Amino acid sequence: MPYDGEPKLQRSDYVQNANDSFWVTNPDALLTDYSPLFGPVGQPLSPRTQMSLRLLDNPKDAGLSNVQPGGEDGKFTAREIIDTLYSNRAYYAETLLPALLDRCNAAGDTNINTSDDDSRSVAEGCAALADWNGVFDNDSTGAQVFRVFIAEFTPDLNRELSVAFNPEAPATTPNTPAPLAGNAASDTMLGALARGLNTLDRAGIAYDAPLASVQYQRQSASGRPGGTAQFAGPRIPWPGTQNVEGGFNIVEPDTSPVEEGTRYVRVAPTATLPRSGQLSATDGEGWSIARGTGWHFGLAFTDQGPEAYGLVSYSQSDDADSPYFSDQDLRYSNKNARRLRYSETAIADDDNLSTETITSAAGSGA
Numbered sequence: 001m002p003y004d005g006e007p008k009l010q011r012s013d014y015v016q017n018a019n020d021s022f023w024v025t026n027p028d029a030l031l032t033d034y035s036p037l038f039g040p041v042g043q044p045l046s047p048r049t050q051m052s053l054r055l056l057d058n059p060k061d062a063g064l065s066n067v068q069p070g071g072e073d074g075k076f077t078a079r080e081i082i083d084t085l086y087s088n089r090a091y092y093a094e095t096l097l098p099a100l101l102d103r104c105n106a107a108g109d110t111n112i113n114t115s116d117d118d119s120r121s122v123a124e125g126c127a128a129l130a131d132w133n134g135v136f137d138n139d140s141t142g143a144q145v146f147r148v149f150i151a152e153f154t155p156d157l158n159r160e161l162s163v164a165f166n167p168e169a170p171a172t173t174p175n176t177p178a179p180l181a182g183n184a185a186s187d188t189m190l191g192a193l194a195r196g197l198n199t200l201d202r203a204g205i206a207y208d209a210p211l212a213s214v215q216y217q218r219q220s221a222s223g224r225p226g227g228t229a230q231f232a233g234p235r236i237p238w239p240g241t242q243n244v245e246g247g248f249n250i251v252e253p254d255t256s257p258v259e260e261g262t263r264y265v266r267v268a269p270t271a272t273l274p275r276s277g278q279l280s281a282t283d284g285e286g287w288s289i290a291r292g293t294g295w296h297f298g299l300a301f302t303d304q305g306p307e308a309y310g311l312v313s314y315s316q317s318d319d320a321d322s323p324y325f326s327d328q329d330l331r332y333s334n335k336n337a338r339r340l341r342y343s344e345t346a347i348a349d350d351d352n353l354s355t356e357t358i359t360s361a362a363g364s365g366a
Contacts, residue, residue, distance in 0.1 A: 007031045007038055014056050018248065020049040027053060027171045042167040044158075044174070047246025051091035053171040055084055055248065063089050064097075064134025078307045081298030084248075086335045088136040088239055091246025092150050099177040100149070100189055101130060107184040112194040122190060125149075125197045128207035136247065138212035138237045138333065145207050148196030149189075151244050151275040156188050199276050204283035212237030214286035215251075217333075218267070219326060222318040225263035232320035236333050238289045242277045251292030253278040260291055264318075296337055308340040 007022045009015050015025045021039035023031045032041050045053075054063070059070025067087035070076050076084070104126030111119035125145050132142030158165070161174040177189065184190055200207060205214050221232040241247020255278070259266050269280040269288055279287055297310040313332040317324040331338065341347045 001035060001037065005035065007034045016049075016052050016056060018046065018049040018052040020046045024049065024053070024170050027057075027169075030170075044165045045170050046243065047091045048243055048248060048250065050171060051089065051246050051248045054091060054094070055089075057171065062087075063094050065089050076298075076300070078298040078300035078309055081300075082296060082309045082337045085293070085296060085298075086239070086249065086337075088140075088241055088247065088249055089134075090136060090146075090241050093134050093146055093245060095175060096150070096153075096177060096189075097129070097134060097146065100193065101126070103180050103184065103187055103190050104129065104193075106180055107187075107190055110184050112187070112190045113185050114191060114194045114198065119185065120194050120197070122193050122197060125193055125200075125207050131208065136211060136215075136239060136241045136245075136249075138210065138239045140211045141208045143211045144200060144205055144209070144214055145193075145196065147242065147245055147277045148199045148275070148279070149193045150246075151277050152195045152199075153189060153192035154244065154275075156192065160188050195275075199273050199279065203273060203276070203279050203281065203286070205279070205286060211239065215240075215289060216286065217289045217314075217329060219314075219320070219329070220259075220266040221320045223265040225258075225265065227265050229257065229265040229267045231267050233326055236326065236329050238333060239335070240289070240292060244277050249293050251289045253280070253288050254290035256290075266290070296332070298337070306342050308342065309337040310340050311337050 009025045009029055009031060011026055011029065017025060021041065021043065023041040024045055025031060034041070055069045059074040059076070060068050062068050065087040067083050069080065069084040071080050104122065107122060109121050109123050112122050113119050128142035128145045132146065133140050136143045158174055160178065161176055162178040163176045164174050166173040180187055215238050216235040217238040218235045219232050221230045223229050238251060240249045240251035242252060243250060253269060253272065254260065255268050255272060257266065257268050258264055268290070269282065269285060271281040272278040273281050277287065294313055295310065296313060297308065299306060299308040311328050311332050313328060315324055315326050315328040319325060341350060347353065
């Protein structure tokens with residue numbers, strides 16, 4: 001395909017991509033009429049892309065978090081880019097949670113029908129959602145209830161929203177749940193919540209537990225191919241969202257017995273429950289995170305030179321005895337990105353700086 005025929009966009013406001021088709025790089029300049037080999041055009045966006053666009057199009061709006069993406073001036077600094085990533089907002093939480101809570105209030109203690117010819121109360125799950133802060137931080141309680149709800153509701157999403165997908169407004173459509181109609185016991189949203197609560201019950205996960213206690217990362221010792229996998233170190237609380245809830249800072253479990261892209265063995269969940277965001281089927285194990293946002297980077301070109309923050313959230317060493325095996329894991333868990341040193345002066349001022357001079361041995365030819 002000639003370069004001139006490839007989709008491209010240059011603008012002074014923003015361009016973005018969140019592992020999705022190219023066509024809504026910016027909703028004010030839709031890219032169409034390109035070869036289908038580059039990806040679909042005119043099709044619904046992933047909720048992650050919708051969250052990305054929501055952050056960029058509303059830089060002063062904190063949503064359900066306490067973080068204004070672009071600060072008071074609506075323009076992103078290096079630190080604000082990282083803080084926006086770490087705000088752990090979710091598109092579906094911000095667009096569907098109010099309607100779900102309204103249905104919860106209408107339902108009260110009514111038993112809600114599930115798909116297995118059974119019914120149950122959702123009152124305790126609704127209470128956890130009412131107390132949830134709407135984001136997926138370590139201290140967020142109730143986030144797990146929303147995750148299993150939306151995982152159950154996603155197949156019904158398009159037909160249950162009253163505003164259909166519009167290719168002229170892809171960033172914000174489809175949207176708006178229809179008002180509760182008739183008996184709460186047969187409501188689709190509440191039914192999805194009821195089934196999600198059953199999933200949490202099967203997995204031994206409390207509705208009001210903090211996310212840190214049910215979502216975590218735990219590294220495996222670097223084992224040779226064909227060897228026995230072993231844990232190295234304790235659980236590290238792992239904030240972050242999944243694609244299923246429309247998060248931007250994506251983290252995911254993985255049942256593969258080897259590290260991604262390698263044959264090095266790792267400890268992995270033996271099985272996960274359906275429509276749960278890969279919740280472990282083992283009682284109380286929760287979401288054991290294996291992959292996701294790995295290189296965190298915020299950069300701004302300032303009058304004083306480049307300013308940047310970053311982390312390799314899974315750290316850099318495979319040696320469990322190395323101080324660099326989990327150092328950046330812990331920093332990510334605490335939302336503590338590193339200031340990246342650029343200038344020679346900043347490098348020289350680093351208290352951890354060490355230098356080594358290598359010279360060739362006389363006559364060795366080295």
